[in-house]
Amino acid sequence: MKNFQHSLQSLEAADTQVVGVSMDSPFANKAFADQIGVTFPLLSDWGGEVTRKYGVYVDQYKAARRVSFLIGKDGKIEEEQVDKDAIDPTKIVLACDRLAHKKQ
Amino acid sequence: MSKRKTMAAAAWLLLWALAAPFAAQPALAQQNKPAPPKLKVGDMAPDFDLQYFDGTGLKKVSLSQYRGKKSVVLAFFVFAFTAG
Numbered sequence: 001m002k003n004f005q006h007s008l009q010s011l012e013a014a015d016t017q018v019v020g021v022s023m024d025s026p027f028a029n030k031a032f033a034d035q036i037g038v039t040f041p042l043l044s045d046w047g048g049e050v051t052r053k054y055g056v057y058v059d060q061y062k063a064a065r066r067v068s069f070l071i072g073k074d075g076k077i078e079e080e081q082v083d084k085d086a087i088d089p090t091k092i093v094l095a096c097d098r099l100a101h102k103k104q
Numbered sequence: 105m106s107k108r109k110t111m112a113a114a115a116w117l118l119l120w121a122l123a124a125p126f127a128a129q130p131a132l133a134q135q136n137k138p139a140p141p142k143l144k145v146g147d148m149a150p151d152f153d154l155q156y157f158d159g160t161g162l163k164k165v166s167l168s169q170y171r172g173k174k175s176v177v178l179a180f181f182v183f184a185f186t187a188g
Binding site (some may be wrong): 011029 | 162
């Protein structure tokens, strides 16, 4: 999440809203956001309904897998990064820029 | 069966017993290899309606509220208070 915070300016410049999601409570996520200096919302998918809907629920951990989706204004998935690749947001940022230019 | 043949058979058996777990390893690794998410690039992202705490109250965020307005990065993370 920290890495997305570092890229937040360029993502917002590309007309993009960043949100994190986990199956923690909203209050735990707020404390986490404060601790690591994240200013975008960390949503709570308590119970994991959305996590399952996106197919990223890991039964072994009873939690979400680390996956980042870039969703376009039309609601279509434009880019996705999984597991270790999802730590570095570079590809997502590049895809955002591509998208922002395409739409202009 | 001659003693020599019996010895040879035993040696083969031993070798097989030792090698079998290694032979099974690649198949096991294949099984443990995480599958790609079922949603692919180009698919419609399912709508969601979730909440976060902003310090004063619970705020709602849905995917549909950004439709036609903004792109959205939806970053799933495993647990709060863990690195990455």
